[in-house]
Amino acid sequence: MEDRPKPKFPAEGQVNLPTESAETGLEFTGYEISADGNYFNQFMHYDQLYRLRHGVNSRFFMELLNGRIFGTRCPRCGDSFVPPRTNCWRLDCRLQPTEWVEFPPTAKVHTWTVAGWSGRSSLKRLPLVLVYAFIGDSKVAIANELHGIEPWQAEFGMPLKVVFRNAGERVGAVTDFWFEPADGWRPPRMNAERKRIKALVEPVYAWVATMK
Amino acid sequence: MTRKVCIIGGATTPFDYGPSGWENPENGAAECVREVQEDVPEFHLRDVDLMVYSHFSVHFAHQLAGEWIVHDHLGLVGLPHFRVENGGNTGGSALYAAALAIMSGHHDVVGIVGWETMDSVSQSQGSEFIAMASDIRYELLVGGIYPIYYAAMANKWMRENRVTEEDVAAIGAKNRNNAMDNPKAQWYRTEHRHITVDDVMGSKLIAYPIKKYDCCLMSRGVAFMVVCTEEYARKVNPDGYVTIDGIGLSSCTIRAGDRPNYPAWAERYGPGYPDMTEFGACRQSADFAYRMAGIDDPLHQIDFGEIHDAFSTSEAQIYKALYLTDTDGVAQFLRDGETELTGSIPMNPGGGLMGYGHPVGATGLMSAVEAYYQLCGMIPKKHLSKRTEVPDAGCGIVNSHAGTGTSISNFILRRCA
Numbered sequence: 001m002e003d004r005p006k007p008k009f010p011a012e013g014q015v016n017l018p019t020e021s022a023e024t025g026l027e028f029t030g031y032e033i034s035a036d037g038n039y040f041n042q043f044m045h046y047d048q049l050y051r052l053r054h055g056v057n058s059r060f061f062m063e064l065l066n067g068r069i070f071g072t073r074c075p076r077c078g079d080s081f082v083p084p085r086t087n088c089w090r091l092d093c094r095l096q097p098t099e100w101v102e103f104p105p106t107a108k109v110h111t112w113t114v115a116g117w118s119g120r121s122s123l124k125r126l127p128l129v130l131v132y133a134f135i136g137d138s139k140v141a142i143a144n145e146l147h148g149i150e151p152w153q154a155e156f157g158m159p160l161k162v163v164f165r166n167a168g169e170r171v172g173a174v175t176d177f178w179f180e181p182a183d184g185w186r187p188p189r190m191n192a193e194r195k196r197i198k199a200l201v202e203p204v205y206a207w208v209a210t211m212k
Numbered sequence: 213m214t215r216k217v218c219i220i221g222g223a224t225t226p227f228d229y230g231p232s233g234w235e236n237p238e239n240g241a242a243e244c245v246r247e248v249q250e251d252v253p254e255f256h257l258r259d260v261d262l263m264v265y266s267h268f269s270v271h272f273a274h275q276l277a278g279e280w281i282v283h284d285h286l287g288l289v290g291l292p293h294f295r296v297e298n299g300g301n302t303g304g305s306a307l308y309a310a311a312l313a314i315m316s317g318h319h320d321v322v323g324i325v326g327w328e329t330m331d332s333v334s335q336s337q338g339s340e341f342i343a344m345a346s347d348i349r350y351e352l353l354v355g356g357i358y359p360i361y362y363a364a365m366a367n368k369w370m371r372e373n374r375v376t377e378e379d380v381a382a383i384g385a386k387n388r389n390n391a392m393d394n395p396k397a398q399w400y401r402t403e404h405r406h407i408t409v410d411d412v413m414g415s416k417l418i419a420y421p422i423k424k425y426d427c428c429l430m431s432r433g434v435a436f437m438v439v440c441t442e443e444y445a446r447k448v449n450p451d452g453y454v455t456i457d458g459i460g461l462s463s464c465t466i467r468a469g470d471r472p473n474y475p476a477w478a479e480r481y482g483p484g485y486p487d488m489t490e491f492g493a494c495r496q497s498a499d500f501a502y503r504m505a506g507i508d509d510p511l512h513q514i515d516f517g518e519i520h521d522a523f524s525t526s527e528a529q530i531y532k533a534l535y536l537t538d539t540d541g542v543a544q545f546l547r548d549g550e551t552e553l554t555g556s557i558p559m560n561p562g563g564g565l566m567g568y569g570h571p572v573g574a575t576g577l578m579s580a581v582e583a584y585y586q587l588c589g590m591i592p593k594k595h596l597s598k599r600t601e602v603p604d605a606g607c608g609i610v611n612s613h614a615g616t617g618t619s620i621s622n623f624i625l626r627r628c629a
Binding site for chain 1: 365416474475
């Protein structure tokens with residue numbers, strides 16, 4: 001195994017961390033007592049700043065800052081990957097290190113869903129369409145949101161384009177991009193299933209509108 | 213020839229969410245042990261020579277190595293112990309580890325305690341914690357949490373298998389209604405009502421095609437069971453033990469999107485399997501367990517199952533992975549109610565994750581304990597009636613499931629001869 005030079009962080013002027021992201025650590029902040037006086041609940045607040053060291057996967061995230069999708073390709077078997085795999089997945093390629101390659105900003109839907117509930121950080125974006133899509137000739141599908149359509153219009157196999165946030169808003173994370181229908185795609189006609197999905201998401205719009 | 217592995221007893225606390233009186237894992241574990249002591253008076257904690265702890269996420273309690281608190285509380289200091297963590301399959305994996313310990317000949321009586329305390333944060337924050345078992349670098353915060361990943365997989369599966377929302381909604385209703393006979397079940401203790409397919413269809417959207425009543429419950433709860441040699445089982449509970457005749461554990465990709473072309477799966481089951489729709493790790497772990505237990509016709513050789521119904525859709529997908537039906541037959545299999553209490557192979561008579569609850573580290577053990585009760589004729593004692601008893605059950609399957617199908621175990625249990 002060849003040694004690797006140790007990276008030095010950060011390069012001058014290359015740290016991008018808003019001050020409000022600072023660690024606050026652990027704190028016991030309060031309590032509550034049950035009506036019968038027998039049970040006690042303690043509130044503890046915990047807020048930490050994690051540094052996800054991306055190491056040899058760094059190219060993928062750095063290129064997101066540039067508005068480009070980079071993945072990897074195995075020089076032995078030719079399989080390619082977005083999300084990247086830095087060693088080939090074929091046992092007969094014997095963990096062959098892969099090479100970084102740029103992928104086109106086009107994709108195809110493998111499967112999809114319309115979410116009416118999600119994690120705390122995503123509630124206000126509901127309802128949202130999540131797709132798994134193959135970017136370019138990738139052998140693996142990547143999950144991301146599909147914007148630019150009504151939720152009930154998503155289709156299996158639909159062609160997509162990759163759309164990035166404005167350059168100044170990117171943070172080098174998968175949330176820097178999303179999918180939209182490829183140019184020229186036409187929404188499908190309403191059918192029974194799409195009417196059903198529309199009826200399911202209408203209360204979601206109403207619920208999200210009540211959120212502060 | 214390895215040694216036979218037996219179960220001689222088990223219990224859970226009530227599963228619940230929010231204030232319940234069952235807040236402490238260490239006290240819950242002690243009460244579970246006390247219940248087993250009542251059921252099996254000859255069992256003594258002194259006989260245990262290894263403890264395996266089953267706990268998924270330290271995020272919920274913010275207590276690293278919480279098993280050290282439980283172990284100490286049980287008075288077991290000095291006894292060897294370790295914790296198993298394997299996502300939603302933590303309980304199944306702990307049982308697998310305990311079985312290996314017995315089979316190896318190195319230990320004779322192994323206690324397993326599992327727990328989770330998921331109500332220490334809000335439901336949406338809890339969902340986000342669980343989503344941290346996805347590949348956070350590539351999947352987190354693009355709108356996805358587990359029900360959404362599962363929904364994307366199920367949407368394609370249902371289309372390809374011609375299964376409707378109503379077909380799977382019947383599973384959501386079945387498991388909750390089964391739980392109405394089980395006083396420790398969260399559904400019994402909280403919403404407490406019988407529901408219909410229409411109730412499931414009318415519940416709020418989580419991620420199409422999954423609605424609220426297609427989803428399991430987020431829970432707090434503890435489970436305990438004793439796994440041992442047949443010699444010990446015959447000594448302490450000669451008429452009330454089961455044998456674990458088959459064990460299987462398998463794995464799949466962490467990111468479901470990596471499955472459609474995965475070379476290792478193509479080598480085993482041919483190109484196109486499992487795609488993003490089937491649970492390859494469930495099929496392979498069933499293959500392992502069936503081979504070990506001599507099962508070649510599971511639909512007719514297995515009498516019932518306690519399986520991982522994280523979602524009604526995934527219970528249906530599991531039926532296929534376990535070879536109970538196939539692409540051509542699965543829709544009719546569902547419509548015929550084959551897994552209802554009156555069907556040919558009742559599934560989750562104890563309520564499953566949708567009815568009993570899903571405190572992750574305790575869940576797989578809960579399934580095994582319910583299967584143990586069925587096989588030992590203890591359902592009328594543990595449930596409210598005989599309604600959820602599978603008559604003359606001699607063979608059951610226990611299934612535990614993690615990630616988006618990333619780790620799955622299966623166990624074949626049989627009533628002692």
